[in-house]
Amino acid sequence: MNKIRLAIVGCGGMGHRHLYGLAELHRAGWERFDLVGACDPVAENAESLAEQAAEHFGNRPTVVSNLDELAEVGVEAVDVTTTPRYHHTVAVETLERGWHTMVEKPMGLTVRACNLIRQAAAESDAILSVAENYRRDPINRLAKALLNAGVIGHPRFLIHHTVGGGDRMLISVWRHQKDQSGVLLDVGVHYADMIEYLLGEIETVYAKTRLYEPIRKNPAAGGGGSGSNPAGVYGRWQKDMPAEFEATAEDAAYAMLTFKNGVIGQYIEDHAGHGQGFWTRQIHGSRGSIDLPSDRSGGTIALHIEGNEVVNDDRLLDLVPDFHLDAVTVDLFGGDRLWCYDFPFPETDRKIIAIEYGDFAEAISGKGTVEVDAEQGTRSVAVSYGILESGETGRLVTIDEMLAESVDAYQQSINESLGI
C-alpha cells in the first residue's frame, strides 16, 4: 500500500505532539503516512519538527514556510496544527487544492470561520477531519458503551464542572486573547464535543460569563519556573513569553444546557479558581449514575446503582459484552476491552493522537468516514460560543441560531478582525 504523503502545517507545541502521535502510530504497525513536509512561517519551529521527524522516521521532511512551497513538495494530506486564527485560511485553501485535511480543534476561530471550512469541505473531494482527541480515550469509549447499554437507565442530567487555574497562564498568551481563541473556546470545544458524544445534541444554552483575571502570570518566563505545559513541549516558548500580560477573553462560564433528548446539563468551566480545584463529569439517569474520570487520565468509571455496591473495576465490562475498541486503538493500548490504563501522560497523549491519524488514514483509503467531521467540529464551536453569546446578551440561545450565525454579537469583533 502506498503511503500517504503528509505535511504538518503549524510546528509549535501541538505540531510536535502530532509528530509524536504519528511516530506512535507507525510503531504500532500502522505505517500509513510518509511525513514529507514541515510547514511554519517560523523557520525555527519547522526545523525543530523536521529534525525530530528525521530521528523518528529516518527521513527528514522538507521545511517550508507556506502552502505554495508545500505544493512543490507534493502532498496528498495535511495536518493543520496552527494557532486557531489560521485554521480557516489554511483549511479552506488546502481543501481547494484537493489535499485531505485534518484540522486541530477548535475547527475554526468562530462559527463563521467553521462554516467557511464546512462549505469548502462540502465542495471538495478531499476529506476534512477534526482532530478532537478526548472522545478517543478508551475510557470515554467505555462510558459511551455503558450509556448505550442503558446501565443507568434513561439519562436525566449531566454535571460537568471544572475549576482551577487561578491567575496563571494556560500554556500560552494567545489562549487568553478573545481574538485568538480564549480559554472558554480552547478548552470548551473539547468538553462540548465530549458532552455531545455521550449525550447527543445540545439544543439550548443559558450562561453567565466572567473575565475574573485581566492580568495573567507566566511562571515560566525567563526560564525560571514551570507553568502549564502538557506533554512537556511548551517550555522553550514559554520562557520567552512575558511574565505578566493582559487577558481579554472571559475565563469563567456558568451555564445551563438542554439537550434535544430532554437531558439537562449544569456546566461550570472556571479557569480562574483560586480555592479547591476540582473536575467532575457525572451523568445521572433513571436507574443510576456514572462518574467519569478526567479525559486522558486512564482513571476508572464509577457506576452507582441504588442498593448495589459501587462498580469501578473490570466488572464494568460484564455490563457491555459487545464493547470492543477499534483495531488501531487495540494495537496502541494493548487490549480491546479496557476499563483503565496506566501510561505517563506524554505516552497517553501520543497514543490518542495516533488514533486520530489512524482514523484519518482509514478515511483517505476509503474505509469508512472520519469520526469527527465538519458538522461536529462546527457544533462544538457553536456550543462554546453559545455560552459566550448568552453571557453577552443575557438570554438563552439555541445552537441552531448559533450555526445559522443569527446570534453573533460576541463574535462580531473577532470576525471583523479576521476579515470574514
Ligand SMILES: NC(=O)c1ccc[n+]([C@@H]2O[C@H](COP(=O)([O-])OP(=O)(O)OC[C@H]3O[C@@H](n4cnc5c(N)ncnc54)[C@H](O)[C@@H]3O)[C@@H](O)[C@H]2O)c1
Ligand atoms: N487537542 C488538544 O489536546 C490540543 C492541545 C494543544 C493545542 N491544541 C490545538 O492545536 C493548535 C495549535 O496549538 P499549539 O499549542 O501548538 O500552539 P503554538 O502557539 O504552540 O503553535 C502554533 C504554531 O503555528 C504556527 N503558525 C501560525 N500560523 C501559521 C500558518 N499560517 N501556517 C503555518 N504555521 C502557522 C506558529 O508559528 C506556531 O509554530 C490550536 O488549534 C490548539 O487549540 C490542541
